[in-house]
Amino acid sequence: MATTYDFPSDLLAGQEELHQVRAELSALLKRLPWSVAPLPGFHEDNGWRKVERAASPGWSADEQAEVEKLRQRERELAVFVTTHRYWTHVTGSERVEARTRLKHTHDTPPEDTGRED
Secondary structure (H helix, E strand, C coil), rough: CCCCCCHHHHHHHHHHHHHHHHHHHHHHHCCCCCCCCCCCEEECCCCCCEEEEECECCCCCCHHHHHHHHHHHHHHHHHHHHHHHHHHHHHHHHHHHHHHHHHHHHHHCCCCCCCCC
């Protein structure tokens, strides 16, 4: 039987926000040009793998600021979650399991209550 953990609400909220910030940052980086600074494109077909990139217009000041804001918030949340006082009550290998469970608490579907809504 799997161990259940009684995570404090602030730790759960911090972990959930960390997931959200990481998803938002990932989506933003996928939309942005490949280079922060404007750079010409290139095409190389002389190695074992063909490499090509279209020219990059670079990121605007607003885009750079948004990425930095999200990265800063991600760092703050990662520090909050990993240094939370809760972890002082969990020892050894149990801490690894608990941390993994916390990371995946949002993946768990709600328990079936037997009701039909």
